[in-house]
Amino acid sequence: MIQDYKFLKDINFPSDLRKLSENNLQELSNEVRAEMINAVSETGGHLGAGLGVVELTVALHYIFDTPNDKLIWDVGHQTYPHKILTGRKSKIKTLRQGNGLSGFTKRSESEYDPFGAAHSSTSISSALGIAEANKLSNKSNNVIAVIGDGAISAGMAYEAMNNAGASKTKMIVILNDNDMSIAKPVGAMRTYLAKLLTGKVYFNLRETFKLIMSAFSKRFSAKAGKAEDFLRSAVTGGTLFNSLGFYYVGPIDGHDLTTLLPILKNARDSKHQGPIMIHIKTQKGKGYSYAEKATDHYHGVSKFDVVTGEQLKSGTNLPAYTKVFANTLVKHAERDSKIVGVTAAMPGGTGMDIFAKKFPKRMFDVGIAEQHGVTFAAGIATEGYKPYVAIYSTFLQRAYDQVVHDVAIQSLPVRFIIDRAGLVGADGSTHAGSFDITYLSTLPNFIVMAPSDESELVKMINTSMNINNKPSAIRYPRGSGIGLELPSIDEKVEIGKGRIIQEGKQVCILSIGTRLEECKIASEELKNKGIQSTIVDARFAKPLDQELILKCAREHEVMITVEEGSIGGFGSHVENLLSEKGIFDKGLKFRSMTLPDTFIEQDNPKKMYDIAGLNASQISKKILDILFTKESIKAVKN
Numbered sequence: 001m002i003q004d005y006k007f008l009k010d011i012n013f014p015s016d017l018r019k020l021s022e023n024n025l026q027e028l029s030n031e032v033r034a035e036m037i038n039a040v041s042e043t044g045g046h047l048g049a050g051l052g053v054v055e056l057t058v059a060l061h062y063i064f065d066t067p068n069d070k071l072i073w074d075v076g077h078q079t080y081p082h083k084i085l086t087g088r089k090s091k092i093k094t095l096r097q098g099n100g101l102s103g104f105t106k107r108s109e110s111e112y113d114p115f116g117a118a119h120s121s122t123s124i125s126s127a128l129g130i131a132e133a134n135k136l137s138n139k140s141n142n143v144i145a146v147i148g149d150g151a152i153s154a155g156m157a158y159e160a161m162n163n164a165g166a167s168k169t170k171m172i173v174i175l176n177d178n179d180m181s182i183a184k185p186v187g188a189m190r191t192y193l194a195k196l197l198t199g200k201v202y203f204n205l206r207e208t209f210k211l212i213m214s215a216f217s218k219r220f221s222a223k224a225g226k227a228e229d230f231l232r233s234a235v236t237g238g239t240l241f242n243s244l245g246f247y248y249v250g251p252i253d254g255h256d257l258t259t260l261l262p263i264l265k266n267a268r269d270s271k272h273q274g275p276i277m278i279h280i281k282t283q284k285g286k287g288y289s290y291a292e293k294a295t296d297h298y299h300g301v302s303k304f305d306v307v308t309g310e311q312l313k314s315g316t317n318l319p320a321y322t323k324v325f326a327n328t329l330v331k332h333a334e335r336d337s338k339i340v341g342v343t344a345a346m347p348g349g350t351g352m353d354i355f356a357k358k359f360p361k362r363m364f365d366v367g368i369a370e371q372h373g374v375t376f377a378a379g380i381a382t383e384g385y386k387p388y389v390a391i392y393s394t395f396l397q398r399a400y401d402q403v404v405h406d407v408a409i410q411s412l413p414v415r416f417i418i419d420r421a422g423l424v425g426a427d428g429s430t431h432a433g434s435f436d437i438t439y440l441s442t443l444p445n446f447i448v449m450a451p452s453d454e455s456e457l458v459k460m461i462n463t464s465m466n467i468n469n470k471p472s473a474i475r476y477p478r479g480s481g482i483g484l485e486l487p488s489i490d491e492k493v494e495i496g497k498g499r500i501i502q503e504g505k506q507v508c509i510l511s512i513g514t515r516l517e518e519c520k521i522a523s524e525e526l527k528n529k530g531i532q533s534t535i536v537d538a539r540f541a542k543p544l545d546q547e548l549i550l551k552c553a554r555e556h557e558v559m560i561t562v563e564e565g566s567i568g569g570f571g572s573h574v575e576n577l578l579s580e581k582g583i584f585d586k587g588l589k590f591r592s593m594t595l596p597d598t599f600i601e602q603d604n605p606k607k608m609y610d611i612a613g614l615n616a617s618q619i620s621k622k623i624l625d626i627l628f629t630k631e632s633i634k635a636v637k638n
C-alpha cells in the first residue's frame with residue numbers, strides 16, 4: 001500500500017522529492033524498490049535493471065531539475081523507478097498492459113521522458129542532439145544520458161561518443177556498469193570495464209574514492225565555482241573515454257548516495273564544455289535477494305510471488321518456436337560441422353544458448369551489435385560456413401544496410417532466423433516484428449519463408465541447410481506452436497511452393513505464417529453461411545508460388561491474402577503478380593489483409609491482432625463484405 005510508505009506516499013513528482021533532506025533519500029530509495037517489486041510481481045516485466053538503478057534515479061531527480069533538465073535512459077527497460085517518481089506512481093500496476101504504462105520511455109506518456117526508447121544504444125546520440133539544439137537556442141539546461149555496459153557495446157554508442165568527444169557542448173553520460181546485459185556481456189569493452197572496476201588499469205576503487213574525497217574537501221573549503229577542479233582531479237586520466245574526449249569520473253559505487261549526490265552535483269555545476277562520463281558500478285537486481293542470486297538477475301520476469309520469488313509458468317506445454325528452431329539446428333549441427341550460430345546479445349531469447357551448450361566454439365555472441373553481427377556472418381559465409389543469424393525481427397531493422405549491401409548483393413548464404421515476427425504483446429510497438437517480410441522480400445536474391453506451425457518450421461530449417469548460393473530467412477512469432485508432432489530433419493519444403501490446406505469454390509484465402517489457424521476458423525465461419533473456401537498456406541513470400549497463386553486466382557471469385565506483417569509484404573507481391581498477369585481485368589475481387597498503417601500499443605497479442613483486424617471473425621467479415629457489397633445486396637432485393 002502506497003499509504004504505508006513514509007516518504008513515497010507524498011511523492012508524486014521530482015519537485016516533491018527535492019523537498020526531502022539528503023539523509024532521507026536512502027529510505028525513499030528502499031520504498032521505491034519495494035513498490036517496484038510489488039508492482040512487477042503483479043504485472044511481470046523488466047525487474048533486475050530497474051532495481052539496480054533505484055539510488056541513481058533518486059539521485060538524478062534530486063540533483064537535476066527534471067523535466068527542464070533532460071534525462072534520457074538507454075533502452076528504457078530500467079525506468080520503472082523513474083516512472084514511480086515522475087507522476088506515474090498511481091498507474092504503475094498498469095505497466096505493459098493494454099491502455100497502461102509502456103514498459104519503456106515514451107514521449108507521449110510523460111514530459112519526463114524527453115526521448116522514447118526500447119531499442120538499445122540510442123541515448124548518447126539523442127542526448128547530444130538535444131544538447132546541441134539547446135546550445136543553438138541558448139538554453140542552459142543539463143542533458144544526461146544513462147547507458148548500460150551492455151548497451152555501450154553497440155556501434156551506435158561509439159558513433160555518438162566519437163561525435164560527442166569532439167564537441168564543445170556539455171552533456172553528461174552515466175555509464176551504468178552492472179557487468180550484465182540480458183546475459184553476461186561480451187567483448188573487449190566488457191574486459192576493459194572490468195579492469196577499470198578492479199583497478200587493474202589505473203586506480204582501484206579505494207584510491208578513486210580517496211581522490212574524490214580529497215577533491216571534495218578541497219572544493220568545500222574553497223569558494224564556489226571550483227566544481228571543475230573536483231572533476232579534473234577525479235578524472236583517472238588516460239582511460240579510453242578520456243582519449244575519446246570525455247571527462248571521465250569513476251568508477252564509483254552507484255548504490256551509495258553519499259558518493260553519488262556530490263558527484264552528480266559537481267557534474268551539474270561544472271563549466272566543462274564537452275561530454276562528461278560518470279562511470280558507476282551497480283548490481284542488477286539489487287535489493288531483492290532472488291533477483292540478486294539469479295543468473296539473469298530477473299532481467300525480464302513473468303508475474304511472481306514476492307515471498308518465494310517463484311515466477312508464474314507460461315501455462316502451456318506447447319513447444320515454443322524458439323526451442324523448436326534451436327533443437328532442430330543442434331540436430332543438423334551434429335552432422336554438419338559447417339553450421340555456426342550468431343546472436344547479438346540475445347542467446348536466451350533466440351535459443352542460441354541451447355546451440356552454444358552443444359557447440360560452444362561454433363556460437364558467436366557479438367554483443368548488442370546487429371549490424372556487425374550480420375556482416376560478420378557474411379564474412380563467415382564467404383569461407384564456406386553456414387551461418388545461422390538469429391535476431392528478433394525488430395532488432396534486425398538495425399542491420400538493414402548490412403543485409404542489403406553485405407549479404408544480398410553478394411548473394412551470400414547467410415541464414416536469417418527471425419524470431420518475434422508479428423505483434424509481440426507486452427513490449428508493444430517498439431518490439432513488433434512488423435516489417436521484415438516487406439524489407440526482405442523486396443531484395444533480389446532473397447528467399448523468405450514463414451512457417452504456419454512448428455512442423456513447418458522444422459521443414460523450413462531443413463530446407464535452408466541446402467540453400468548455399470543465396471541468403472534465406474525464416475520468420476516466426478513469439479510464443480508456442482500448436483502441438484504437432486515434429487518431422488524428421490530430412491523432411492523439406494520445396495522452394496517457392498505453397499500447399500493447399502483445403503479446397504473450396506468461391507473464395508481463396510492465401511495465408512502466410514501463423515495466421516493460418518485464424519484463416520481455418522474464418523473458413524468454418526464462412527462454411528456456416530454456405531460459402532466454401534480454399535485455403536492455401538503460401539509458405540514463401542519470396543519466391544512466390546506463382547503457378548499456384550495464378551491457378552487459384554483464375555478459379556475463384558474472391559482472393560484474400562493474410563499475413564502478420566505490414567503493407568508492402570506478401571500481399572503486395574501477390575497483388576503485383578496478379579496485376580502483371582492481367583488477372584484483375586478478368587474480374588477477380590482481391591484484398592490483402594496486413595497489419596494496419598499504425599503502431600499498435602502493448603496489449604495481449606490476441607487483443608493486438610483484434611486491433612490489427614487480423615483475427616478469424618475479421619477475416620470472415622472481410623470476405624463477406626467483398627462477396628456481399630451493398631450493391632449486390634440491393635441487386636438481389638430488387
Ligand SMILES: Cc1ncc(C[n+]2csc(CCOP(=O)(O)OP(=O)(O)O)c2C)c(N)n1
Binds near residue numbers: 077118180182398
Ligand atoms: C538494438 C537492440 N538489441 C537488443 C536489445 C535487447 N536488449 C534489451 S536490454 C538488453 C541488455 C542491455 O544491457 P545493459 O545496457 O547493460 O542494461 P542492464 O539491463 O544491464 O541494465 C538487450 C540486449 C535491444 N533492446 N535493442
Ligand SMILES: CC(=O)[C@@H](O)[C@H](O)COP(=O)(O)O
Binds near residue numbers: 077118300424427478
Ligand atoms: C528490453 C528488451 O528489449 C528485451 O528484454 C525484450 O523485452 C525481450 O523480449 P522477449 O521477452 O520477447 O525475449
Ligand SMILES: [Mg+2]
Binds near residue numbers: 148149180
Ligand atoms: Mg548492464
